[in-house]
Amino acid sequence: MAAVTYDHVVKRYTADVTVVKDLNVDIKDKEFMVLVGPSGCGKSTALRMLAGLESITEGQIRIGDRVVNNVAAKDRDIAMVFQSYALYPHMSVYDNMAFPLQMQHMKKDEMDRRVKNASKILGLDPFLKRKPRALSGGQRQRVALGRAIVRSPKVFLLDEPLSNLDAKLRGQTRIELQKLHRELETTFIYVTHDQVEAMTMGDRIAIMNAGILQQVGTPGDVYDHPANLFVAGFIGTPTMNFVPVTTSDSTAKASGFEAKLPKSVPAGKGTLGFRPEALTDRQSADGSNLQMKVDVVERLGSDQYLYGQVGSDQVTARVDPRMKVAPGDTAQLGLDTRSIHLFDAESEVAFF
């Protein structure tokens, strides 16, 4: 139970290979923080520096008040769940979970109590004598969690723990992990490339790209108020529509339509962003209506997505599933200008 602080942390392998650039994050005690980003963005390296598996080139990492830069991994009072689970194949489930406690030379009965406790929480009681290879993927994943739990660490690190599970199990495990977080009342730091996992589980999300932290915030924050073009495009499926526009005062002119902006901006070029759900078959109150030449229609039952051209731009709209529309039709759509975003063409930073 401790806060974690990344203070101007840099990881550099060679002079021109820097994988983490000046990372500053404050993770609160008992928080569920998700580090998310595309592969190679430095999120795993950030986690591994915290775990003590990689050295820190510059800056400080603190667990609580303690600077851990030069503390050995085993003395940081953390536990880590690996993507591959890293279960020792030659040890039984019980021994796998007991291993970290044996390393601490813990008394046998205390060790036994803790392992039994963890296995009860995770429903592993029937499998304690089995070897990992005799377990299903989901069970293995729980053993890996159990091995972390028994240590009652200050911080839990999870490195893509769900990516080896099938889709259905992943959904279940997401829920179980949140429950576990509530029960254990410990700081969780969770690395994933999957923005759905990030959005559903994190108290807060830290989005990274190319070694640089892009935005930290609650799931609602980053969804509704992305700080820049990258975050806007990374979070949400289907992805946000981006249309190049010329702005003057409070209108944005795209190739196929004009939109009223909620506030005035300096004249110039920019990128207009709006999520598919902002483009619907309901007419817009402020007259930001447009015509789409429909290329593809995707009916998902609860939703209907239209993919097509507006002017010379490719956009996606989410319309009422009862709307009758076929490829080749021209659809009349309305843009909800309350939830549009405008990004600077150069810096890609959001105006709003």
Next chain:
Amino acid sequence: MTVAAAAQPTTVAARFSPGWITQLLQRYMLHVVVIGLTVAWMLPTIGLLVSSFRPFALTKTSGWWTALSPLEFTLQNYTDVLDQSNLGQAFFNSFMVSVPATVIPVTIGAFAAYAFAWMKFPARNWIFLALVGLLAVPLQLTFVPVLSFYVNTLHWTTSNLENIGIPGLPWVPLWLAHAGYGLPFSIYLLANFFRALPSDLFESAEIDGAGTLTVFFRIILPLSVPALASLVIFQFLWVWNDLLVALIYVGGAPEVAPLTVNLADLTTSLGQGSNLLTSAAFFSMVVPLIVFLSLQRYFVRGILAGSVKG
């Protein structure tokens, strides 16, 4: 008897069958050829085995294949060989040579392979490359200096070492030599195996607080049993069957010479007419054949792992 332990259940034959011969003819031909070749391959061994049970006088006048017509078998050759030569002693010596000469290079090789696979140190890759190069260096190149160092500098002759009176000591020169010669292969094989183990396991163990020794003894060694087993068999058979190295470093002194040296002496000193030769040859094969037949799958795995370096 499963050389093809790792073989896939379906054979290439199922997919690779000439259409221009009728299936039936082809199938019989195939079995005739396969079994014929195998029997031909075994003939030399069978011949010697049969001869070893025939009265010596008969083997000089008639071939082993006539053994059935005057059905005359004897154990005389075996009892003779056990009485006359130093075979019992040589047998014991072979064990005294082979066991430590296997344990030492495999253990030390495992230590080194661990460092090569999972530790960083200067010139690591260059040293490893040098070991790969040394795999091909003829041992002959090393005999003269090592021998002169043994004899002239250390005074490690068999009689000197015996006089010190520590059990096993007279074989130490041979153990160390076999260890030195066997190490490049054993490091090469084990380092490749260790390197293929998932790094997550070690990182996890590191976070759990396991030290270097714990990782080595409790994680790496248990996970490497297959590689270690094939290496042990390999090295054991190599040492047990070795003639040259033993000949050079301990020579023919009966109190230290292993079976191969003893046997080679029989061929040269008694000539080809000896009735002891056949039975002695089989005597020397007993241990390797037991090892081979019982642990064949590891042996084959080791061969595959060690040679497919391309």
Next chain:
Amino acid sequence: MDFSVLLQDIPTLLVVIIGVPAILAAYIVGGEFLVRRLPDKNRPQVRPWIWVGPALILVAGYLLLPAIGTIGQSFENNAGNWVGFNNYASQFADFPQGGAWVAIRNNVIFWLIFYTIFTLAFGLVLAVLFDRVRYESVVKSLIFMPMAISSVALGIIWIFMYQYSPTGESQVGTLNAIITFFHHDPVVWLQDQWPSDKFNLLNNLALIGAATWGITGFSMVILSAALKGIPGELLEAARVDGAGELTVFRRVIFPLMMPTIVVVGTTLVIFALKAFDVVYVMTGGNYNTDVLAFRMYEQLYTAGNSGHASAVAVILLIAVIPVLIFNLRQFRAVEARR
């Protein structure tokens, strides 16, 4: 037999079986113990050397330094005086029958070519044939078995195969019995100088045949694994493309096995150049069947001339060097792909 020898020495055996591993374990535990006393910063610098140290010392002491020493010694006489290339000159004297010429010819022509090619060919044929029968593992074991026995025993087995009795007497050697059955005169396999005493292929082939018999299992096992590694779909694709079975073998199977054949081939070349035991046991290098390894042994022990012996060993090294370089290149190529 005096099994009493065995019994009374059992304590010795136990001391060795327990003592040797105990010393090794004590070394590494003690080494780690010392490393842990070092300051944090120095540990990662010292630790690897504790683990590789003994191996490096042994390899350096038994392979690297002696090899260098031998190269030096090949330029000295027994008294340790510098003699320049004299030792080499005496090895290369009196072409073609003197010096080391016969041994060189036997090694780098007869053994290298025939041993390697026979072994690869037999191995390939057996692997392909055995792959088509259900009792594959049994026949493979039987072919493989000679791998387990010593070359000395192998030599004895083949001495009996090659046994000769004069024409007219009953032949007890298997091979002579077979050829006399076909009304050919018996052959003195291990001494016959056919086709000429300057180019005695036959008795060398007899030795090579015996060695080939022993090693074929090795190449068969590896080639068979490579054969099984070829995906069946490839063969099917080739057949669908209209290739006949022979074409499938020539154009698909064989090229795909080529890398493995090359690897086995280089290993066999090294074996061929190092050949010793069979020659020592079966002919003692007589009748122009000398090889470099045997000549080196003879120069050292029979002639007691370590300078000459060293020169022969260096010649052997020079013969091996191309293979050694090839191996290193292969290894680096594989490492680069990692």
